[in-house]
Amino acid sequence: MCKEPTQEVKNITVKHFVLDNISTKVHDGNYRICLNKDCDVVYYDTVANEIFKKKDIKIPIWYKKDANPKYICYCNQVTEEQIISAVLKDGAKDMKDIIKFTGAKKNGKCEINNPLGKCCSPIIQETIDKALNMMK
Template structure:
């Protein structure tokens, strides 16, 4: 069953890239619906029918940009912080369910929860998985989410869990 996430083996796609106008890092093309879900509303009309890319550099203050560099958005132009950027507060582990890194750590330490589903259901009534739309990268959070779980388990001198292949949501 297709979960809706872009890193599932059932949804292979070509990666299209462009260099960030600010730092020169190579960013990936992002689905328009993911950009609109994360960009402040006043910018929606400016991105219609434009290819928009995400800067992957953790130190760069640019979030999204167009290939022709006619558009460049800063971190302050976003509704929520990008999880991988320096000084992001909060660090969001799952955009679909609005789960932060702090909540994942707490769920592992205090409640011995070790899966995406168990942790999300600890905080929400149901799980949502629409990463193509809600994650700023348009990709699934599985790898990052489980890296937080495993980093926390290691601080507790416990065995890390296996990261499921593909998307867990």
């Protein structure tokens, strides 16, 4: 559907992210999350023929084009900009430093707060690496 890789996401995650007025449309099965940054589809299920687009979602999806704010840690609302700033301005070098400077990963309920339904650690690390490369 999205011409890019997708990942399975539990319906509890989808229920948390869709607008309240359409949350009853979320069925009991699992969904796929579209990882194509240019696609308007966020969650879908081909069996139930259910599609939720960016306009149906409460919180911007960080990797989608034009996401604002661009959250990396949804549980603590830590943005890409904050992580990059912690590296460039505060001297953060690793995950431990990012947690200290930004508060990321402090209140983890990733299954419902992260659009992927899992821990944000890999995305935080990618953002740290991106910032460190900016320093070169």
